[in-house]
Amino acid sequence: MADSQLYSRLLLSKGAGYPLWLPEPYDDLPPAYTDGGVSIGDVGVITSDGAFDFVFNICVPSDHPVNSVGVPEDFEVAALSHGDIRRAPRHYPPGSDVSSAKLKKRSLAFSASSGDNPIIPAGGGAGFSISTSSREAAVLLLPDGGASMDLRRKQLFRDYALKHADRWYRFLNKDLGRMVENGSVYLITGVDKAASWGVACFSQDTSEGEVSLELKASMVATGNVKYSWTSTEVSPIAARAGPDEPGNLNQAVFLRGYKVMLRERFAGLRGAVKVSPVEDAKPRDLFPRKSYVPYSDVKSSSSRLEFTATGSSGPTEGDAVVEYFPEPIHVYHPADMINELILQDVQTASVAVTHDSDWISVLQDESIIPEGHELYRRLLEKYPLSTSEEGGVFFNSFDTSREISESPVSEIALKQVPEKNAAPLHAHNREPGVRLLLLGQSESGKSTLLRQFQRMYDHENFEKQRISRRPIIQSNIINSIRTIISAVAPKIISPRIDSGRSSPAEASVDSISVPGSIAISAPEGPGNSSSDIEALAATLLPLLDAEDGYERGPSVVQNLAGQLIPLPAVEMNAEQTYEVVRRSDASRVPFIGSKELETETQLRLQSMCGAVVRLWKNPDVQAILKTKKIHLEDNPGFFLDDLSRVTAADYVPSADDVIMSRVETTEPSQHTFEMQPNGHTPSSTWSIIDVGGSKTQRHKWLTFFENVNAIIFLAPLSGFDQCLAEDSTINRIEDSWTIWKEICSSILLAQVDLILFLNKYDVLERKLKAGIQLSKHIAGYQDRSNDVKTASAYLKNKFTAIHESHSSKRRSLHSFFTSVTDASSVSLVSTVRDMVVRQNLVTSDLL
Numbered sequence: 001m002a003d004s005q006l007y008s009r010l011l012l013s014k015g016a017g018y019p020l021w022l023p024e025p026y027d028d029l030p031p032a033y034t035d036g037g038v039s040i041g042d043v044g045v046i047t048s049d050g051a052f053d054f055v056f057n058i059c060v061p062s063d064h065p066v067n068s069v070g071v072p073e074d075f076e077v078a079a080l081s082h083g084d085i086r087r088a089p090r091h092y093p094p095g096s097d098v099s100s101a102k103l104k105k106r107s108l109a110f111s112a113s114s115g116d117n118p119i120i121p122a123g124g125g126a127g128f129s130i131s132t133s134s135r136e137a138a139v140l141l142l143p144d145g146g147a148s149m150d151l152r153r154k155q156l157f158r159d160y161a162l163k164h165a166d167r168w169y170r171f172l173n174k175d176l177g178r179m180v181e182n183g184s185v186y187l188i189t190g191v192d193k194a195a196s197w198g199v200a201c202f203s204q205d206t207s208e209g210e211v212s213l214e215l216k217a218s219m220v221a222t223g224n225v226k227y228s229w230t231s232t233e234v235s236p237i238a239a240r241a242g243p244d245e246p247g248n249l250n251q252a253v254f255l256r257g258y259k260v261m262l263r264e265r266f267a268g269l270r271g272a273v274k275v276s277p278v279e280d281a282k283p284r285d286l287f288p289r290k291s292y293v294p295y296s297d298v299k300s301s302s303s304r305l306e307f308t309a310t311g312s313s314g315p316t317e318g319d320a321v322v323e324y325f326p327e328p329i330h331v332y333h334p335a336d337m338i339n340e341l342i343l344q345d346v347q348t349a350s351v352a353v354t355h356d357s358d359w360i361s362v363l364q365d366e367s368i369i370p371e372g373h374e375l376y377r378r379l380l381e382k383y384p385l386s387t388s389e390e391g392g393v394f395f396n397s398f399d400t401s402r403e404i405s406e407s408p409v410s411e412i413a414l415k416q417v418p419e420k421n422a423a424p425l426h427a428h429n430r431e432p433g434v435r436l437l438l439l440g441q442s443e444s445g446k447s448t449l450l451r452q453f454q455r456m457y458d459h460e461n462f463e464k465q466r467i468s469r470r471p472i473i474q475s476n477i478i479n480s481i482r483t484i485i486s487a488v489a490p491k492i493i494s495p496r497i498d499s500g501r502s503s504p505a506e507a508s509v510d511s512i513s514v515p516g517s518i519a520i521s522a523p524e525g526p527g528n529s530s531s532d533i534e535a536l537a538a539t540l541l542p543l544l545d546a547e548d549g550y551e552r553g554p555s556v557v558q559n560l561a562g563q564l565i566p567l568p569a570v571e572m573n574a575e576q577t578y579e580v581v582r583r584s585d586a587s588r589v590p591f592i593g594s595k596e597l598e599t600e601t602q603l604r605l606q607s608m609c610g611a612v613v614r615l616w617k618n619p620d621v622q623a624i625l626k627t628k629k630i631h632l633e634d635n636p637g638f639f640l641d642d643l644s645r646v647t648a649a650d651y652v653p654s655a656d657d658v659i660m661s662r663v664e665t666t667e668p669s670q671h672t673f674e675m676q677p678n679g680h681t682p683s684s685t686w687s688i689i690d691v692g693g694s695k696t697q698r699h700k701w702l703t704f705f706e707n708v709n710a711i712i713f714l715a716p717l718s719g720f721d722q723c724l725a726e727d728s729t730i731n732r733i734e735d736s737w738t739i740w741k742e743i744c745s746s747i748l749l750a751q752v753d754l755i756l757f758l759n760k761y762d763v764l765e766r767k768l769k770a771g772i773q774l775s776k777h778i779a780g781y782q783d784r785s786n787d788v789k790t791a792s793a794y795l796k797n798k799f800t801a802i803h804e805s806h807s808s809k810r811r812s813l814h815s816f817f818t819s820v821t822d823a824s825s826v827s828l829v830s831t832v833r834d835m836v837v838r839q840n841l842v843t844s845d846l847l
């Protein structure tokens with residue numbers, strides 16, 4: 001390990017900030033900088049040899065002499081006011097030390113006989129002698145003491161860093177070609193400075209008795225006192241002392257500030273820097289390689305002093321040869337791993353910042369700083385993660401009442417929830433009760449399960465919803481018809497789709513005249529030729545147009561900034577004056593139906609019911625669907641076998657219809673239930689959060705991980721022969737395994753009970769019975785029997801194995817085979833309820 005890394009590793013645990021092995025400013029910097037050294041507002045990086053490599057300062061104008069290398073695009077001065085900086089000029093009294101190990105220290109007396117210069121340094125005596133019996137140690141000695149200064153208004157810098165992070169990296173890596181790693185940029189908010197210092201460190205495999213060193217003072221030509229180390233040690237000790245030219249309080253021994261990391265996947269950072277235009281540059285183009293192995297063993301040769309046992313006249317600091325590593329190497333800093341983990345967990349964030357005081361505040365009197373995961377875990381327990389408007393994320397370690405511009409992550413997401421009972425959630429101030437999060441891919445059955453909960457525990461509202469579910473069922477039916485027509489008569493439907501859903505007048509089938517909502521006289525009897533089927537299908541085209549009619553409604557609204565934003569598709573609410581429905585077909589266009597349109601569609605459906613049934617029951621149509629492997633009965637929102645009932649003019653959806661209907665969730669929603677006592681469990685308030693499961697929705701999941709008591713993960717087993725609706729390259733079961741893996745391994749969820757619903761068991765059974773071979777779709781299934789018991793057990797094992805191997809802590813998993821549309825799942829709901837409540841009674845005092 002490089003000396004600088006050993007030194008910082010050992011002294012980081014002292015909680016004073018980042019210890020610099022090279023406290024002196026680089027002497028190629030302008031005098032305006034070197035005179036004072038590191039200042040608050042400096043932006044730079046820690047180098048592998050343990051120095052702070054200053055680039056620019058945000059508190060002075062771009063034309064200030066210290067900003068001589070330039071400033072990033074859109075540079076703004078972060079103006080500080082009187083009182084913004086807290087200064088402690090005598091923070092370190094003369095002769096103080098910061099040491100990782102127990103140290104014996106004594107002042108050296110002046111001795112004329114030894115040839116010492118007759119000087120009395122500020123610390124008194126002619127220097128210091130230190131000794132320790134530790135196997136490894138790092139020591140900072142401050143013979144003349146030192147000062148500290150810290151920014152009081154840290155929030156100002158944090159917001160500044162979040163806003164400018166991207167431009168900083170561009171400036172450093174594109175404009176200046178520095179090849180700095182993502183995460184290495186440091187914005188300084190505090191520094192400890194000294195006029196003189198001695199640093200030393202060593203690490204031995206075995207304890208070889210006491211190690212002793214002397215830091216001795218001598219006078220230089222300017223009349224100032226200079227220090228140098230001497231030792232009688234045989235074993236190699238790395239030691240430096242300085243400065244070479246004493247006089248100024250410009251030596252930075254500890255730094256404090258914000259470490260800044262942009263969103264980029266770990267793997268994406270490997271490889272050389274590509275040269276590409278700045279405008280097009282993505283974060284991955286901006287960084288060189290990176291490694292987050294803390295204290296990774298790198299060739300250690302920089303500035304090591306090999307003391308020999310030649311009495312007190314050992315080599316001085318000036319004899320050390322400082323070598324520079326040709327390749328950029330990762331310099332360990334605890335905030336880097338924390339930022340990495342934040343970005344992993346908060347997928348919506350584009351930049352993470354962590355202040356040194358964050359990780360310092362969770363240190364626990366340890367001699368070695370814990371690794372990043374542990375610090376992160378402690379931070380999660382202590383502070384909420386908050387996001388800024390720019391998409392930045394950070395631990396909110398400040399008093400939230402004083403921080404106006406930020407809000408806890410979960411609140412940000414819940415602001416979008418169009419539910420009346422959606423309450424902002426604060427990590428430390430949440431309402432008592434159970435929070436249950438439903439997760440799983442799209443069409444896995446999350447909203448269906450929620451409706452089962454509503455049916456059981458919020459019956460009144462569930463009943464009220466029934467009528468408002470009718471347009472969704474209409475839409476589901478129309479989708480089924482569209483699927484059939486696309487399969488059996490693609491000629492008549494494709495041009496319509498291609499032409500962007502033309503109006504009835506422009507429809508390609510002008511051979512059949514279709515009056516609006518009047519009953520159609522469709523060909524009688526089962527058609528046996530493809531032209532008969534086409535003709536029958538064509539009679540139904542107005543139905544598809546009926547749905548198009550909804551799109552004329554306002555599907556977008558304008559926000560205050562004049563941007564068009566789509567109206568969200570929400571689960572139906574009886575009090576709404578209009579319904580927002582989202583089709584689950586390829587076009588995925590939201591549309592809005594007024595009461596009149598809804599009634600009109602119902603009448604159309606009723607009038608065409610006979611034709612739809614004829615088309616659906618037509619043996620040729622059935623044969624084509626079979627050949628094309630379209631199993632409409634297993635598709636969500638299938639009502640074709642119930643058409644006469646569900647298309648009646650006075651149709652009110654039954655409870656089962658509500659459960660069977662399908663609408664894609666595009667915004668998270670939170671639903672509150674008052675659970676009554678039931679003999680096993682006391683009364684309690686439950687919040688169930690339902691999120692969208694399609695890929696475009698998943699980034700919102702994480703915002704609900706905070707304070708969740710249990711997660712029900714729904715994995716539809718029947719998806720083994722299907723691809724995702726949103727990505728035809730991804731098998732649904734494999735997608736479920738991927739997200740399950742992420743849920744199991746999430747540190748944020750390490751304490752959360754996981755309940756696995758291996759759902760759509762009924763559909764799996766039907767598919768296997770129909771002869772669809774699991775082994776054709778899941779390679780690992782090999783030649784196992786294709787019956788539902790063997791297949792479901794195999795699939796379940798895959799999920800439990802993932803849970804076991806990816807959970808960071810051992811925890812139990814409750815898994816069930818379910819068909820959540822089935823009435824029997826109602827009893828399961830109460831089983832889950834009892835289980836979660838019991839678990840929470842045991843683990844917390846929430847209830």
Ligand SMILES: Nc1nc2c(ncn2[C@@H]2O[C@H](COP(=O)(O)OP(=O)(O)OP(=O)(O)O)[C@@H](O)[C@H]2O)c(=O)[nH]1
Nearest residue numbers: 443444445446447448636637662665693760819820
């Ligand atoms: N046969 C059968 N159908 C189910 C089952 N679970 C859900 N469904 C149906 O599958 C469809 C999709 O269910 P949803 O609950 O809307 O799926 P989701 O997970 O909320 O999907 P997104 O909102 O897109 O994330 C609905 O029409 C349900 O009726 C099941 O176990 N068996």
Ligand SMILES: [Mg+2]
Nearest residue numbers: 446447664665
């Ligand atoms: Mg849903």
